[in-house]
Amino acid sequence: MSTYYKAINWNEIEDIIDKSTWEKLTEQFWLDTRIPLSNDLDDWRSLTPAEKDLVGKVFGGLTLLDTVQSESGMDQLRKDVRTPHEEAVLNNIQFMESVHAKSYSSIFSTLNTTKEIAEIFEWTNTNVYLQKKAERINEIYKNGTPLEKKIASVFLETFLFYSGFYTPLYYLGNNKLANVAEIIKLIIRDESVHGTYIGYKFQLGFNELPEDEQTKLKDWLYDLLYELYENEALYTEALYDEIGWTEEVKTFLRYNANKALMNLGQDPLFPDTADDVNPIVMNGISTGTSNHDFFSQVGNGYLLGTVEAMTDEDYQF
Numbered sequence: 020m021s022t023y024y025k026a027i028n029w030n031e032i033e034d035i036i037d038k039s040t041w042e043k044l045t046e047q048f049w050l051d052t053r054i055p056l057s058n059d060l061d062d063w064r065s066l067t068p069a070e071k072d073l074v075g076k077v078f079g080g081l082t083l084l085d086t087v088q089s090e091s092g093m094d095q096l097r098k099d100v101r102t103p104h105e106e107a108v109l110n111n112i113q114f115m116e117s118v119h120a121k122s123y124s125s126i127f128s129t130l131n132t133t134k135e136i137a138e139i140f141e142w143t144n145t146n147v148y149l150q151k152k153a154e155r156i157n158e159i160y161k162n163g164t165p166l167e168k169k170i171a172s173v174f175l176e177t178f179l180f181y182s183g184f185y186t187p188l189y190y191l192g193n194n195k196l197a198n199v200a201e202i203i204k205l206i207i208r209d210e211s212v213h214g215t216y217i218g219y220k221f222q223l224g225f226n227e228l229p230e231d232e233q234t235k236l237k238d239w240l241y242d243l244l245y246e247l248y249e250n251e252a253l254y255t256e257a258l259y260d261e262i263g264w265t266e267e268v269k270t271f272l273r274y275n276a277n278k279a280l281m282n283l284g285q286d287p288l289f290p291d292t293a294d295d296v297n298p299i300v301m302n303g304i305s306t307g308t309s310n311h312d313f314f315s316q317v318g319n320g321y322l323l324g325t326v327e328a329m330t331d332e333d334y335q336f
Contacts, residue, residue: 047208051122065195074186075135099165119206172213179251217282
């Protein structure tokens with residue numbers, strides 16, 4: 020009888036990176052419901068109205084990007100997998116992107132009124148710069164080549180999220196909103212794995228191309244990054260000009276754009292390094308979790324791993 024459908028066999032691994040990534044992602048599993056966000060209410064009340072407005076908007080923007088990634092991105096990437104195990108990893112990534120998107124709503128429900136939440140989502144769904152980057156990435160997901168889709172995914176995961184991540188990391192570095200930032204650090208930990216894994220899969224395909232096609236794709240890649248950065252700079256200005264953080268955030272963006280290029284096996288574009296990033300934000304990244312016993316309700320063996328600082332090694336296999 021001919022085979023209609025093949026069962027996935029995890030005892031025969033074609034690419035060991037599939038197995039190691041699956042194991043890392045499952046070890047990192049977490050849920051927003053186990054983090055005591057209400058403990059941040061005193062810090063929240065101490066923020067100015069402009070700061071509260073900023074927090075709502077950056078989390079609204081992050082919700083939109085995670086929605087794009089969970090609903091469209093992984094669905095498109097699954098069409099071009101090299102191994103059945105890669106598809107399983109992408110299934111895991113898709114689920115966690117949905118967890119990320121839901122996490123922001125948990126933050127909103129803790130910190131904001133119903134009216135404020137509605138205003139945040141209205142802003143998110145109509146902001147021209149936010150909608151433009153969502154549209155640009157999603158159009159590549161729908162119409163791009165398999166390698167172009169992977170480029171778009173890595174740029175989203177390792178670059179475009181970071182205009183939003185800056186705010187909670189800044190507050191964490193100043194000992195504020197620790198539990199909100201805990202969620203962000205867990206998300207960053209996930210995105211670091213997602214970006215390196217998809218970047219690795221890109222490099223496999225890229226290295227198989229003839230030299231002239233590699234050159235053409237690299238030109239496309241850098242043109243896309245320039246385009247995204249120009250829009251991201253405008254988005255950053257709209258978010259941060261009022262409280263004066265704009266140039267610091269742009270530095271952070273350029274630093275992470277270089278990380279995205281590293282994930283894709285390409286040379287950095289910007290001169291910015293970790294030393295140029297606001298040390299308060301880098302301190303926020305490097306601060307460990309508060310070690311809440313989030314998972315005590317489901318058994319002593321089910322423990323949340325420690326969030327560690329990102330290093331260059333996180334961006335390469």
